């Protein structure tokens with residue numbers, strides 16, 4: 001494997017927003033050794049590096065200088081643990097949803113609520129993917145990284161990853177410094193259904209299996225979220241904002257029905273989609289982009305637009321929320337090339 005030469009690789013179909021993008025150089029290493037060789041070449045040529053998984057949480061510019069690496073190591077295996085525990089070793093290039101369904105079919109509990117989240121396993125820890133009351137950090141036992149600066153491998157514990165809501169050390173101190181190459185998950189053979197969120201409990205029977213839960217999650221998500229294969233999007237475009245209790249109380253006086261979730265630190269998480277909806281923006285279309293008509297948290301690309309246009313549209317949505325509620329919305333997908 002050697003990075004492809006200029007004039008570049010088209011990544012338009014490699015990002016779920018469907019933004020047009022050409023990478024100057026591209027590599028899809030199928031082993032750790034190939035990854036280390038690609039990193040060494042980038043260092044020798046002084047190329048900036050961009051890591052790409054499924055492209056479902058990234059905003060790509062029209063031209064991406066340097067080398068784009070998309071890890072293609074894609075095997076996984078099980079290791080029986082103590083009692084009812086099973087360890088899952090999974091490489092970065094495995095498609096997350098396919099892994100979740102395969103584990104659910106084997107009757108293993110732990111990841112079923114995270115079904116149908118797009119993307120590759122290597123990117124799952126970056127924002128500590130979460131859905132339906134479960135976050136990746138609850139099942140992650142360890143992960144392996146390779147240092148971009150010297151190609152060296154290391155293992156990290158969940159504590160070292162500093163996981164939070166849609167957050168980890170890989171968005172902070174280690175952003176752009178390591179590539180995640182392997183995860184070790186710890187799942188259980190004992191039934192541990194987590195059905196408190198949404199109408200999940202109503203959709204599965206009295207003795208649910210992991211597969212029944214995963215299928216119910218898929219059905220709910222298909223009802224609510226646009227399929228990126230049909231309409232470009234990056235899932236939730238904004239994080240749910242966590243605000244000071246005083247601001248939440250003032251807003252609740254005015255809007256008693258506002259969804260709000262008290263946090264352990266005394267602050268309150270609000271629903272960004274509700275705030276956008278209440279600004280009357282659901283279904284809004286401006287140029288090539290819009291706010292999805294069923295889920296206001298999702299910005300959609302109708303085709304023909306660019307990253308710059310999308311960022312401008314998102315800024316206008318966020319400023320309407322700021323003006324109306326005094327709440328600052330933070331973007332969830334990362335802008336490629338942003339350090």
Ligand SMILES: Cc1cc2nc3c(=O)[nH]c(=O)nc-3n(C[C@H](O)[C@H](O)[C@H](O)COP(=O)(O)OP(=O)(O)OC[C@H]3O[C@@H](n4cnc5c(N)ncnc54)[C@H](O)[C@@H]3O)c2cc1C
Pocket residue numbers: 016050051052053054055056057058071092117118119120121122123124125126127128129130131178179180181225226227228233234235236334
């Ligand atoms: C329809 C839809 C629904 C979604 N629903 C959810 C949801 O319910 N919950 C949720 O949490 N997220 C959700 N997302 C967001 C997204 O699916 C997740 O964040 C996913 O983990 C991104 O994976 P990816 O492989 O596509 O990453 P990419 O978009 O390719 O990359 C994301 C970031 O990770 C970096 N990266 C990629 N691979 C590696 C690696 N191996 N090592 C180090 N850095 C790497 C990239 O440089 C980039 O900064 C949704 C997205 C869509 C489009």
